[in-house]
Amino acid sequence: xxxxxxxxxxxxxxxxxxxxxxxxxxxxxxxxxxxxxxxxxxxxxxxxxxxxxxxxxxxxxxxxxxxxxxxxxxxxxxxxxxxxxxxxxxxxxxxxxxxxxxxxxxxxxxxxxxxxxxxxxxxxxxxxxxxxxxxxxxxxxxxxxxxxxxxxxxxxxxxxxxxxxxxxxxxxxxxxxxxxxxxxxxxxxxxxxxxxxxxxxxxxxxxxxxxxxxxxxxxxxxxxxxxxxx
Numbered sequence: 001x002x003x004x005x006x007x008x009x010x011x012x013x014x015x016x017x018x019x020x021x022x023x024x025x026x027x028x029x030x031x032x033x034x035x036x037x038x039x040x041x042x043x044x045x046x047x048x049x050x051x052x053x054x055x056x057x058x059x060x061x062x063x064x065x066x067x068x069x070x071x072x073x074x075x076x077x078x079x080x081x082x083x084x085x086x087x088x089x090x091x092x093x094x095x096x097x098x099x100x101x102x103x104x105x106x107x108x109x110x111x112x113x114x115x116x117x118x119x120x121x122x123x124x125x126x127x128x129x130x131x132x133x134x135x136x137x138x139x140x141x142x143x144x145x146x147x148x149x150x151x152x153x154x155x156x157x158x159x160x161x162x163x164x165x166x167x168x169x170x171x172x173x174x175x176x177x178x179x180x181x182x183x184x185x186x187x188x189x190x191x192x193x194x195x196x197x198x199x200x201x202x203x204x205x206x207x208x209x210x211x212x213x214x215x216x217x218x219x220x221x222x223x224x225x226x227x228x229x230x
Contacts (some may be wrong), residue, residue: 001024001051001052001079001081001084001085002025002048002050002051002052003022003023003024003048003049003050003051003052003054003055004023004024004025004038004039004045004046004048004049004073004074005021005022005023005039005049006020006021006022006023006049006050006055006058007020007021007023008020008058009066010070013070013072013097013099014067014068014069014070014095014097014119015159017067017068017095017097018065018066018067018068019066019067019068019069019070019095019097020059020062020066020069020070021069021070021072022055022069022070022071022072023036023039023072023073023074024039024071024072024073024074024075024076024079024082025039025040025045025048025073025074026039026040026042026073026074026075026078026079027039027040027073027074027075027078027101028075028078028101028103028138028140029075029101029103029125029135029136029138029140030135030136030137030138030199030200031125031134031135031136031199031200032136032168032198032199032200032201032202032203033163033165033168033192033198033199033200033203034198034199034200035193035194035195035197035198036073036074036195036197037197037198037199038197039073039074040073040074040199041199044197052081052085052088056088056092059089059092059094060092063092063093063094066094067094067095068094068095068096068097068118069089069094069095069096069097070097070098070099071085071086071089071096071097071098071099072099073099075100075101075103075104076098076099076100077098077100077103077104077107077108077111078104082107082111083110083111083114083116086098086111086116086117087116090115090116095118095119096116096117096118096119097117097118097119097120097121098111098117098119098120098121099120099121099122099123100120100121100122100123100147101122101123101125101140101144102122102123102124102140102143102144102147102148103140103143103144103147104143104147105143105146105147105150108120108147108150109150112150112155112156113155117156118156118157119156119157119158119159120151120156120157120158120159121158121159121160121161122147122148122151122158122159122160122161123160123161123162123163124144124148124160124161124162124177124180124181124187125144125162126162126168126169126173126177127172127173127174127176127177127180128141128145128176128180129173129176130168130173131144133168134168136199136200148160148180148181152181152183152184154185158185158186159185159186159187159188160181160184160186160187160188161187161188161189161190161228162174162177162187162188162189162190163190163191163192164189164190164191164192164206164211164214165192165203165204165205165206166192166203166204166205166206167202167203168203169214171213171214171217172217174189174214174215174217174218175217175218175220175221177218178217178218178219178220178221178222178225179221181221181222182221182222183222184222185224186224186226187218187222187224187225187226188225188226188227188228189211189214189215189218189225189226189227189228190227190228190229191205191206191208191211191227191228191229191230192204192205192206193205193229208230211227211230212227215227
């Protein structure tokens with residue numbers, strides 16, 4: 001497997017753990033606010049930074065120093081060789097956190113039930129009514145609902161998160177998400193940051209006061225919801 005990027009040390013991508021972040025290229029969505037366009041858009045894909053063999057060799061030198069590995073993208077569950085990679089990470093003794101858009105519920109379930117993911121972070125793009133628009137015109141809502149229902153059962157540590165961006169998200173959208181995810185253990189509203197490598201254009205961030213207002217729309221449904229990156 002080719003690895004699209006590697007962050008050798010992160011204290012943010014796997015909360016509570018000292019980890020590295022592994023980026024896999026390719027995605028089935030075209031969310032305009034995506035900040036990893038070079039991993040998502042084939043025309044922009046840079047050469048891989050390493051192979052999976054190189055990655056495992058690097059991780060051998062980090063045993064006892066890192067707690068875990070965050071596997072992100074792009075969308076990792078699109079890769080047919082993902083189970084093999086996660087199995088290798090587990091065999092080295094690392095905890096594995098998987099980031100996903102939830103569009104492949106059958107793969108997500110298989111990875112969790114197979115003990116290949118210790119934690120899952122799932123992006124919730126928007127309210128159900130605006131999901132297709134927010135994903136770049138791609139309809140995945142039924143599959144996302146299935147993944148949400150699976151995680152809410154509590155078979156694995158998980159969090160839901162929404163990157164909030166003007167003009168795609170309004171208070172009524174966040175309230176609809178809160179109603180949908182009612183009972184979630186953890187839900188975060190993430191402040192949008194323009195990385196300079198976006199899929200779309202014409203987007204901007206809400207300021208801290210506006211983010212608090214949007215959080216207040218969620219709290220009646222998910223009292224432990226929090227802001228991130230503000």
